[in-house]
Each structure stands twice: as C-alpha cells, then as structure tokens.
Amino acid sequence: MKEQILQVIEQYEKIIIHRHVRPDPDALGSQGGLSAIIKASYPQKEVYVVGEEEAGLTFLNTMDVIEDEVYKGALVIICDTANSPRISDHRYSLGDYIIKIDHHPNEDPYGDLIWVDTEASSTSEMIMDLYHFGSSSGLKLDEHAARLIYAGIIGDTGRFLFSNTTQKTHHYTAALLETGFSPSEIHENLYKISEKLARLNGYVLQNFSIADNCVGYIHLTKDTLEEFGTSAGEASLLVNSFSHVEGLLAWVFFVDEPDQIRVRLRSKGPVVNKIAAKFNGGGHPRASGATVYTKDETLSVLAELRNLCKEYQAK
Known part of the structure; x- marks a missing residue:
C-alpha cells in the first residue's frame, strides 16, 4: 500500500492535502507533515494544505487558500478522517484522484486508494511509516516535517501515556x-x-456529575461559555479535566456551539465510537466525537453511555 501511495504521488504535479474539521494536533501534524515531506522530496511539485484554521493550533501550521480550479487534475490526499462528511473543505471531490490515509476504523471507505492502519497510534505515525518506507528511494524528512509529525504523535498518544503508544x-x-x-x-x-x-476548568471540576458511579458528564452551555469568555473549541480542550476521578469508566463533554452541540466521548475501556456513530460522529474506540442539536439528544447520548458502561461492568 505504501509503495502504491508513493507511486501515485510521483505521478501528480499538483497535490492538495485535507484533514478533518475541528482539527487536532494529529490532523494538522499528519496533513502538514506529509506536505513538508513531499515538498522536500519533490521541490517541483505544487503542494497545498487546506481546511479551516483552529485558532489555538496555528503555531503548528497555517492553511493555504486556493481557488476551485486548482483541483483540476490534482491528487487529493485526506489524512486522519474516518468519515467523508467530516472532511474539512468539501471541494476534495473536485480532484482527479483521492487517497485516504487514516488510523480510525474504516467504516466509510471513501477514496480511490485507501490506507487504514488501526494499530497505529496516530495518522502522524503512519506518515512517519510512509517516510521510513520511502527513505531509501529518496524521500526526505526535514525539521519542519518532523516537528509536525511529533506534535501529531504526542497529541494522539497523550504524551505517550495512552495505551496506543508502542x-x-x-x-x-x-x-x-x-x-x-x-x-x-x-x-x-x-x-x-x-x-x-483555567478558570473554566475550575468550574468544570466543581460542576461535573457522575451517573451510576462510573459515567462522568457535563454540559457547558452558551451562557457558561460567555461568562468565562471562552469559545466552544477552547472549552472542548478540557475534556479530560476529571478523567482521573476514581471509578470512572467513561465520560462525555457537551459543549454548545451557535447551531449545534459538540459531543466529546472518552473511555477507559468501553468502546464509545459506536455511540458516536449514532449521533453524526465517529472516532477511536476510546475517544470519539459527535454532534447533536437538542437537549433531548444529549440525554440520549448519556443514556447510551450509561447502558454501555453497565454492559461493560457485567462482562
């Protein structure tokens, strides 16, 4: 598969690299790291990275702004995105050929060439794997690429603390x-x-709830976000604030956005991505995201999570 991907990359002079919406370090690290490797290895190629900016992560990499016509005859590579609806910038379909590179379960096998490795700690690690495979035939890894790939790896391994670290x-x-x-x-x-x-984190620690002695949850409303002067994206960074509370098997963060409610699911064992898939989302077995639109839907997510943990405990 890696050889096929490199062969396709060599065939195209224009390459546009996408990743998922609401990018995290792995999305930006794999996208930007791959772009830097291609630029260093094939200086004559046009390589672009596209998608919305995440304010707190622009220190890693910034996006290119391109017109629709750039996609004509271009290779499109999509990193770290399990489901096509979550691809940032839906112009990806305007390209000539699509490659999917991801480490999430392949529930949406979009693209002409698919490389999915669920054993990899991160998609950034997969990009390093691609470089390692191709280094003997001329692939180059510069400091910029290494910096981005490193950020992606530590982001998805929790600074090497998560069980996906190998x-x-x-x-x-x-x-x-x-x-x-x-x-x-x-x-x-x-x-x-x-x-x-930091002050919002204090609020979270004082106000989160626990159901059935094993499920943690909190809903950060628009009013709360306004009170602390934080955005939904910033608030979502606090998803693991109470993760170390004794007895917790899983937890969920609900964060209001202007037209939807962001859902972040985390687990120490129960597989939560199946719940996320029911609510317009997906992700890893123990770390997933979803989207709902009403308070009743948040209660449905919580009920699903409680049932999941009860089943897990009964095994």
Missing part, C-alpha cells in the same frame, strides 16, 4: 528528534492555557 511509536519519535526541532516548544504551546480557560 515500541514503534518511540522508535519513530527518536528518529524525529534527530532532525533538531525543539520538543519543548511543541509541549509548551500545545498544553498552555489562558487564565480564562
């Missing part, structure tokens, strides 16, 4: 560090929070 993850991380970028700069920027977000 020997390969550490092996590739060591190779990335050899390029000379500053990991401390990445950590400082990824994990710093503003005073207003």
Whole structure:
C-alpha cells in the first residue's frame, strides 16, 4: 500500500492535502507533515494544505487558500478522517484522484486508494511509516516535517501515556528528534492555557456529575461559555479535566456551539465510537466525537453511555 501511495504521488504535479474539521494536533501534524515531506522530496511539485484554521493550533501550521480550479487534475490526499462528511473543505471531490490515509476504523471507505492502519497510534505515525518506507528511494524528512509529525504523535498518544503508544511509536519519535526541532516548544504551546480557560476548568471540576458511579458528564452551555469568555473549541480542550476521578469508566463533554452541540466521548475501556456513530460522529474506540442539536439528544447520548458502561461492568 505504501509503495502504491508513493507511486501515485510521483505521478501528480499538483497535490492538495485535507484533514478533518475541528482539527487536532494529529490532523494538522499528519496533513502538514506529509506536505513538508513531499515538498522536500519533490521541490517541483505544487503542494497545498487546506481546511479551516483552529485558532489555538496555528503555531503548528497555517492553511493555504486556493481557488476551485486548482483541483483540476490534482491528487487529493485526506489524512486522519474516518468519515467523508467530516472532511474539512468539501471541494476534495473536485480532484482527479483521492487517497485516504487514516488510523480510525474504516467504516466509510471513501477514496480511490485507501490506507487504514488501526494499530497505529496516530495518522502522524503512519506518515512517519510512509517516510521510513520511502527513505531509501529518496524521500526526505526535514525539521519542519518532523516537528509536525511529533506534535501529531504526542497529541494522539497523550504524551505517550495512552495505551496506543508502542515500541514503534518511540522508535519513530527518536528518529524525529534527530532532525533538531525543539520538543519543548511543541509541549509548551500545545498544553498552555489562558487564565480564562483555567478558570473554566475550575468550574468544570466543581460542576461535573457522575451517573451510576462510573459515567462522568457535563454540559457547558452558551451562557457558561460567555461568562468565562471562552469559545466552544477552547472549552472542548478540557475534556479530560476529571478523567482521573476514581471509578470512572467513561465520560462525555457537551459543549454548545451557535447551531449545534459538540459531543466529546472518552473511555477507559468501553468502546464509545459506536455511540458516536449514532449521533453524526465517529472516532477511536476510546475517544470519539459527535454532534447533536437538542437537549433531548444529549440525554440520549448519556443514556447510551450509561447502558454501555453497565454492559461493560457485567462482562
């Protein structure tokens, strides 16, 4: 599969790389890291990264603004996006050929060429795997690419604390560090929070609820976000605020947005991505996102999560 992907990349002079909406470090890291590798390896190619900006992550990479006609005759690569509705910038379909590179379950097999590896810690790790495979035939990894891929790996492994961290993850991380970028700069920027977000975190810790002694939940309303002066995107960063509370098996964050309610599901065992799929979302077995539109739907998500944890406990 890696050989096929590299062969297709070599065939196209224009390459446009997408990723999912509401990008996290892995989405930006895999997208930007792949772009940097291609640019360093094939300087004559036109390579673009597209999608909406995430204000708190522009220190990693910024997006290109391109016209529709750029897609004519272009190769489109979509990173870290399990479901086609979640692809940021739906012009991806205007391209000549589509490659999907992802580490989520392949429930929506879109694209002409699909590389899915659910064993990988992150899509960024897969991009490093692609580089490692092609390095003997001329692929180049510069400091910019390494910096982005590293950010993606630490984002999806929780700084190597999650169970998806493997020997390969550490092996590739060591190779990335050899390029000379500053990991401390990445950590400082990824994990710093503003005073207003710190105060909202205090609110979350005081007001989250626990159901059935194992399911944590909180709903951050528009009024609460306005009171603390934070956006829905910023508030969602606090999803793991109470994750270490004794007895919790899973938890859910509901965050109001102007026209919908963002749902973030997390777990220490129960598989939550099936719940997310029922509510316009998807993701990893233990970390998923979804979208609902009413208070009643939030209660339905919570009921599903409670039932899931009860079934998990009964096994």
